[in-house]
Amino acid sequence: MSVVIKVEHLSKSYIIKHQGQSEYVALRDVIADKVKETLQNTKYLVTSKPVIKKPGKEEFWALRDVNFEVKQGERIGIIGRNGAGKSTLLKVLSRITEPTLGRISTKGRIASLLEVGTGFHPELTGRENIFLNGAILGMHRAEIKNKFDEIVTFAEIGKFLDTPVKRYSSGMYVRLAFAVAANLESEMLVVDEVLAVGDADFQRKCLGKMQDVSREEGRTVLFVSHNMAAISKLCNKGILMNNGQIIEDSSIEKVVDSYISTSFQNDIYVLKNKRSEKVIYFEKIYLSRDKLKPINTFSFSDDIYCIFELNGNLVNKETTLTFIIRDRNLSPIFSEHYILSRSEGKFIAVIPKKVLLPGKYYLQSMLHIPNVKFLDNNEEYINFSIEETGSKNAIYNTDLGFVNIPILWEVE
Amino acid sequence: MAEENSEFDLVIESGRLKKNYWNDLWRFRELFLFLAWRDILVRYKQTIIGLAWSIIRPFLTMIVFTIVFGRLAKFPSEGVPYPILVYAAMLPWQFFSTSFSDASNSLLNNSNMLTKIYFPRLIIPVSTVIVNLVDFLISFLILIGLMIWYHFVPSWNIIYLPLFLGLALITSIGTGVYVAALNVKYRDFKYIVPFVVQFGMQISPVGYSSNVIPEQYRLLYSLNPMVGVIDGFRWCILGDKSHIYLPGLLLSIGLIILLLILGIWYFRKMEKTFADII
Numbered sequence: 122m123s124v125v126i127k128v129e130h131l132s133k134s135y136i137i138k139h140q141g142q143s144e145y146v147a148l149r150d151v152i153a154d155k156v157k158e159t160l161q162n163t164k165y166l167v168t169s170k171p172v173i174k175k176p177g178k179e180e181f182w183a184l185r186d187v188n189f190e191v192k193q194g195e196r197i198g199i200i201g202r203n204g205a206g207k208s209t210l211l212k213v214l215s216r217i218t219e220p221t222l223g224r225i226s227t228k229g230r231i232a233s234l235l236e237v238g239t240g241f242h243p244e245l246t247g248r249e250n251i252f253l254n255g256a257i258l259g260m261h262r263a264e265i266k267n268k269f270d271e272i273v274t275f276a277e278i279g280k281f282l283d284t285p286v287k288r289y290s291s292g293m294y295v296r297l298a299f300a301v302a303a304n305l306e307s308e309m310l311v312v313d314e315v316l317a318v319g320d321a322d323f324q325r326k327c328l329g330k331m332q333d334v335s336r337e338e339g340r341t342v343l344f345v346s347h348n349m350a351a352i353s354k355l356c357n358k359g360i361l362m363n364n365g366q367i368i369e370d371s372s373i374e375k376v377v378d379s380y381i382s383t384s385f386q387n388d389i390y391v392l393k394n395k396r397s398e399k400v401i402y403f404e405k406i407y408l409s410r411d412k413l414k415p416i417n418t419f420s421f422s423d424d425i426y427c428i429f430e431l432n433g434n435l436v437n438k439e440t441t442l443t444f445i446i447r448d449r450n451l452s453p454i455f456s457e458h459y460i461l462s463r464s465e466g467k468f469i470a471v472i473p474k475k476v477l478l479p480g481k482y483y484l485q486s487m488l489h490i491p492n493v494k495f496l497d498n499n500e501e502y503i504n505f506s507i508e509e510t511g512s513k514n515a516i517y518n519t520d521l522g523f524v525n526i527p528i529l530w531e532v533e
Numbered sequence: 534m535a536e537e538n539s540e541f542d543l544v545i546e547s548g549r550l551k552k553n554y555w556n557d558l559w560r561f562r563e564l565f566l567f568l569a570w571r572d573i574l575v576r577y578k579q580t581i582i583g584l585a586w587s588i589i590r591p592f593l594t595m596i597v598f599t600i601v602f603g604r605l606a607k608f609p610s611e612g613v614p615y616p617i618l619v620y621a622a623m624l625p626w627q628f629f630s631t632s633f634s635d636a637s638n639s640l641l642n643n644s645n646m647l648t649k650i651y652f653p654r655l656i657i658p659v660s661t662v663i664v665n666l667v668d669f670l671i672s673f674l675i676l677i678g679l680m681i682w683y684h685f686v687p688s689w690n691i692i693y694l695p696l697f698l699g700l701a702l703i704t705s706i707g708t709g710v711y712v713a714a715l716n717v718k719y720r721d722f723k724y725i726v727p728f729v730v731q732f733g734m735q736i737s738p739v740g741y742s743s744n745v746i747p748e749q750y751r752l753l754y755s756l757n758p759m760v761g762v763i764d765g766f767r768w769c770i771l772g773d774k775s776h777i778y779l780p781g782l783l784l785s786i787g788l789i790i791l792l793l794i795l796g797i798w799y800f801r802k803m804e805k806t807f808a809d810i811i
Contacts, residue, residue, distance in 0.1 A: 127541070135809060146810075148719035216651040218808040219547055226541035239649040244575045256567040257650055259560060 123228070125309065125341055126191035126214070131223035133184040133209055133365075183209040185365040187223070193308075196335045196342045198356035198373050200349075200380045202501060204393065206365040207345045211235060211313050214343070229308025229341075232258065237315050238298035243287035247278050247297055250286055254301045268304040275330065276300040291493045296323055303330050309341040310334060314495070324351065331355055347498055349377050381451070388417045390501050401433030401440065401464050401488055402497040408484065408505050412469060417505045421479055425472040425505075429486060435464040439490050442468060447483040447502065454482075454523050458491075478523050479509040554801070558653045568660035573667055587668035591623045592675055598623075598740040608741045611767075611774050614683040620676050621770040622739045622763045625701045628669045629759055630730045635661040636709030637716050637726045644811045654804050655797070658713040662705045669698075676770070688772025697765035700789060704758055707793035714803040717811055738763050744776065751778055758792065761785020 184206045191197055199207045212218050214225060215233035240257040241250050251272055255265035273282060276297040278289070286294060299315060315327065328351055334340045335355075346352050352359070352373065359376030361369040369376050390406040407415035409426045419425055427444060438460070445456040454477075457470060483502040489495045543553065577584055595616055602608045603615030610618055636658040640647065643657050680687065716722045737759045738746075746754045754760055761782045768777045 123540075146719055147721040148725075149721055151719070212648075212808065213545065216545060217648065219805045220545065221547060223546070225545040227543045227545070228541050233651070236645075236649045240646050242571055242575060244578050245571065249571075249574065253567050253571050256561075256564045257646065257652065259564075259652065262563055 123193050124190050125193045125228045126343075127226045128187055128189050129224050129226075131184055131187040131210075131213065131225060132182060132221050133206075133213055133218070134221045135181045135183055137179050137181045182365050184213070184220075187365075187367055189360060189367060189370055191341055191343070193341055194335065194339045195358055196331075196356040197344065198352040198359045198376070199343065199345045199362065200352065200359060200376055201362035203499070205362040207362055208235070208313055209365075210362070211311055211343070211345060214311055227309070230259075230306070231309045231311055232302060232305040232307035233311040233313075234299070234302040234315055235311075235313045237295045241286060241294070241298060244285055246285055247273075247276075247282045247289070250297065251301055254298065255305070258302060258305050260305055264306060268306075272297075272300040272304050275304070275326075292323060295493075296326070299323075299327055299330075303327070303334065307340070309343070311343045313345045314347070324348075328355055349381070353377055388503065389415045390499060390503055399433060399497050400436055401431060401461075403429060403486065403488070403499055404432050405430040406484070406486055406499065406503060408503065417503075419505065419507050421477075421507055421509065422474050424474045425477070427470040427472065427484060427486075429468045429470075431461075431465060431468060431488070433464050435461060436490060436494075436496060439493075440464075440488065440496065441491055442486070442488055444470065444484060444486040446472075446477070447485060448523055449481040449483075451483065451502075461488075475525055477507050478525055479507045480523060481506045482523075554653060558655065561652050561656060564652060564656050565660050565663065568656060569663040569667075572661065572664045576664075584671065587671045588675055591620065591627045591672050594627075595620045595623050602740040606741075608745055611742050611744070611771060613771050613774060614679075614685060617676075617679055617683060617685055618742060618767070618771065619740060620679055621767050622737075624669065624672055624676065625697070625762050625766045626734060626737060626739045626759065627672060628665055628701055629705050629762070630733065631668065632662040632665040632705035633709055633712065634726050634730055635665060636705070637712040638723065639709075640713050640717050640807065640811065647811055648808050654807055655710060655800060658710045658800075659706055662702065662709055665705070666702070687770050690769045690772055692769075694766070694769040697762060697769060700765065700786065701762045703793050704762060704789050707789060707796040709796070710800040711792070711796035714800045714807075717807055718803060733757070733759065738767075742767070743778070743781075751781055752784065755781030755784045756788065758785045758788045761789070 187206075187210065199210065201207050209218075211233065212235070213220050214227075215231065215235065217233075217235075238254075240254050242253065245253065251269065252262070252265055255268075256262075260268075273279065276293070276299075278293055278297055281289065281293065286297070289297070295315075303310070310331065312331065331342055331344070332355060335342045342355070344352060344356060356373045359369070359371065359373040360367055361376045361380055369379055388407075390403065392402065392404045406427075406429050408417060408419075409415055409428055410419065410423050412426050412428065415428075429442060429444075431442075440461045442459045442461055443456060446454045448454055459468070459470070461468075481504065483504050485502045486499050487495060488497040598619045599615045602619070603610060639658045639661045640654070646652075646657075647654065679685070712722070712726060716726075736754075736757055743751075743754065743760060743764055755778070762785065764777055764782065
């Protein structure tokens with residue numbers, strides 16, 4: 122099999138600004154700085170005291186010396202925590218941003234789907250958006266016409282074809298957007314997190330479509346997702362990234378294993394770099410017994426305070442904070458959804474005492490607009506344990522469940 | 534190295550995208566029209582005012598200018614009805630100024646596309662200029678109405694109008710892409726754009742004929758590239774009654790071409806950082 126993507130010594134740096142500076146460069150600041158600099162230099166000439174410059178900027182390497190090869194027809198899953206460099210890698214591959222160093226050589230057309238529905242205009246009808254989106258993705262009109270029926274069938278929008286997409290349900294919207302990109306004639310398909318949106322039905326359908334294009338048409342697929350089940354199902358090779366570097370490049374099973382074994386050992390989550398592109402995000406997540414001190418070991422008779430410190434802006438009134446309590450095998454036990462009314466501050470959820478039985482648990486949290494978009498998908502689960510301090514299960518075997526429900530008995 | 538690369542058809546490297554750029558621009562040529570078509574469709578779908586706006590605005594300005602410059606200040610009218618004199622200049626100016634301000638915001642308005650999809654970014658500001666071409670054609674109908682009202686017969690020079698429209702188009706594109714790129718880099722640039730537009734209208738011969746400018750300052754006056762364009766429009770529509778000042782026109786054309794080259798050069802230079810800083 123021939124090599125279709127060859128990545129050599131790829132690096133990408135961003136300049137990040139420190140706090141106190143505005144997010145954007147303003148012309149007046151640039152002029153003011155220049156004037157200040159000139160004045161200081163003049164002062165230096167007069168007084169010959171050295172001028173100490175404050176470093177206002179810092180380099181941040183989103184990708185550092187990344188090397189890998191992809192052969193034709195391979196299905197590569199790219200795995201890693203938030204900020205590991207997965208999305209930057211895809212952006213460089215899709216030519217959205219230039220690498221700082223290194224090189225990528227590719228053979229064949231690449232279709233990228235980094236976000237569902239980019240370029241869609243809510244006022245235009247489904248039909249109009251298909252043509253517009255196709256053109257944005259680089260398709261010719263004739264090509265779109267050829268694929269038109271296929272796109273409409275996949276998206277299941279039949280009778281809504283001439284309705285403005287602003288009236289579509291979110292499910293229809295993402296289906297249509299995915300359909301356009303997936304039907305683009307290309308040798309390679311690059312997909313970032315699209316399965317994070319949409320319902321289970323949509324996810325299954327997209328996954329099926331991606332399997333079809335790779336198995337039957339022999340197309341190469343690069344797929345980023347946090348959904349380990351989906352990635353294991355679709356991909357045959359995996360790349361594990363951390364801090365902008367590849368730390369493992371082998372079969373998908375091995376890579377998923379090492380990701381799971383290294384990822385879930387956090388006692389507390391604190392946002393690392395202040396550079397968050399997200400609209401709304403977690404700054405801190407921890408568990409506590411008294412709302413103040415983070416701890417991870419609770420007694421059965423403790424109330425468990427789950428504390429989420431948020432920052433950013435509300436996207437709309439459906440912006441939701443969801444947390445999931447998972448058991449030691451990462452299977453979900455229960456979840457809670459809270460529609461946010463504010464975007465900043467401390468949000469405290471109380472899991473009442475004597476609900477979780479003694480054992481080891483994980484807390485997963487996310488900010489999202491249900492079925493539409495993930496705003497902050499925090500995959501660093503926080504672990505905690507409940508100690509046995511006299512639950513009524515104490516005398517029984519420990520694997521008889523996870524939750525203590527106050528059952529009412531009646532004997533007649 | 535060259536041999537090794539030959540099996541690949543695209544190499545992505547820092548500063549390497551140049552070669553593919555013009556090919557890509559050609560491959561994405563339909564996107565120009567699609568984006569323009571989207572903006573026109575959206576504008577006229579949302580509101581009927583969208584259509585009326587491109588008529589009302591130049592029409593009202595024309596009335597004000599006719600009263601202020603023609604009646605109150607009593608500027609010479611070159612032997613044609615003053616409203617036609619004003620309107621013939623209003624057309625290219627309106628086209629230029631709205632193209633210029635729309636293009637300056639175009640990249641920021643489409644920032645989601647810039648960060649998620651690859652395509653030659655030049656398409657975005659240029660397609661906004663094309664949208665304004667449609668507005669231009671609609672406003673042109675008013676001119677025809679005015680001519681009928683005043684029983685004014687345009688001269689044969691009008692066959693040269695497309696040439697000057699082309700010149701207006703190049704001016705809009707050249708300055709538009711420049712300011713679009715600046716706007717991404719310096720976010721306070723958007724406060725400068727309306728000022729430039731307003732100031733530009735005062736120093737362009739919109740409300741008056743450029744023949745009121747003393748002879749010795751004519752060349753200096755023509756440093757404003759829109760002077761050549763507007764004078765050209767007047768010459769086409771009003772005929773030889775409006776004398777064209779040839780050295781000024783040539784200077785304007787030279788400046789317009791220079792602006793286009795500069796604009797595209799700066800845009801290309803900045804383009805690769807758009808996705809990172811927007």
